[in-house]
């Protein structure tokens with residue numbers, strides 16, 4: 001009998017939902033070279049050894065956006081099993097920060113209200129987006145998770 005495969009360890013990730021006074025949420029695109037490059041996500045990143053979620057979030061948002069965040073509202077944790085990693089996402093709301101967010105790592109930034117017009121969004125963000133949409137009485141369009149499909153230069157398929 002073959003032994004069971006070793007259990008996958010979670011990668012712990014701190015994620016920041018920056019909420020502007022008008023309710024808009026900040027999204028960032030994943031830079032080239034990372035898994036899921038070009039997908040949209042909330043800013044954040046992996047915890048380093050010995051860091052708490054809050055410490056990691058403060059560090060990541062300073063590095064990625066150049067902002068110093070105020071109080072961190074821990075919200076919920078979700079998990080997502082990607083081919084490259086099993087992640088545990090620690091979601092935090094942030095309503096105050098110093099400085100204007102700047103794209104410091106080659107990413108694009110966009111403030112979004114409902115309905116979202118960024119896509120594709122990382123599948124790991126689905127549960128929180130569903131909850132955020134419910135809180136706002138908005139609809140979450142599942143199409144935001146679909147990667148771009150037919151390239152514009154592909155000839156149309158012949159009619160049957």
Ligand SMILES: Nc1nc2c([nH]c(=O)n2[C@@H]2O[C@H](COP(=O)(O)OP(=O)(O)OP(=O)(O)O)[C@@H](O)[C@H]2O)c(=O)[nH]1
Nearest residue numbers: 013015041042043044045046080085087122123124125
């Ligand atoms: N920041 C962020 N990560 C997310 C979200 N949703 C989601 O599934 N993830 C996953 O969480 C992990 C975050 O890792 P990362 O690669 O962005 O972290 P990092 O900036 O520390 O990366 P690096 O230092 O390895 O370059 C990725 O596997 C990513 O797919 C999200 O909304 N925001």
